[in-house]
């Protein structure tokens with residue numbers, strides 16, 4: 273979710289040769305650029321059957337319901353205008369027992385120049401809990417540049 277570019281997909285594709293990936297984004301320019309890259313770049317061209325670019329929305333993933341084993345949100349959660357609604361549509365897109373993986377930074381752990389839209393750790397955890405996600409794992413990520421990232425693995429068992 274909120275892929276922005278194909279950098280992360282590149283890493284995923286070269287590490288795994290079986291999985292299917294859907295790049296979700298809301299920004300029109302980024303969507304267009306990703307569509308071009310996934311068509312022209314040889315890495316994507318040879319894996320074209322495993323890669324799709326999907327237009328999302330403020331309150332929707334734009335993804336098919338009950339389809340995904342995992343949804344990844346990397347450095348994008350704090351940009352969601354309506355996080356509770358987005359979490360509901362994420363639940364719809366996940367299969368029962370599916371997982372939501374989130375890499376996020378928080379304003380209370382900000383070191384140096386941080387995005388002004390960051391939210392607090394407590395607010396983040398509260399929104400996920402209220403949406404019905406179960407926290408399986410929380411991990412602080414060591415960043416060589418000294419930036420504080422956290423990783424979360426949540427499961428959703430279905431309603």
Ligand SMILES: C[S@@+](CC[C@H](N)C(=O)[O-])C[C@H]1O[C@@H](n2cnc3c(N)ncnc32)[C@H](O)[C@@H]1O
Pocket residue numbers: 273274275276277296297298299302328329330331332345346347348351352353358
């Ligand atoms: C800081 S960028 C992170 C990009 C990328 N995930 C990364 O780690 O480099 C956040 C992205 O989230 C996207 N975004 C914001 N709201 C969104 C939404 N409702 N659905 C999908 N993407 C969204 C923005 O357009 C932006 O490209």
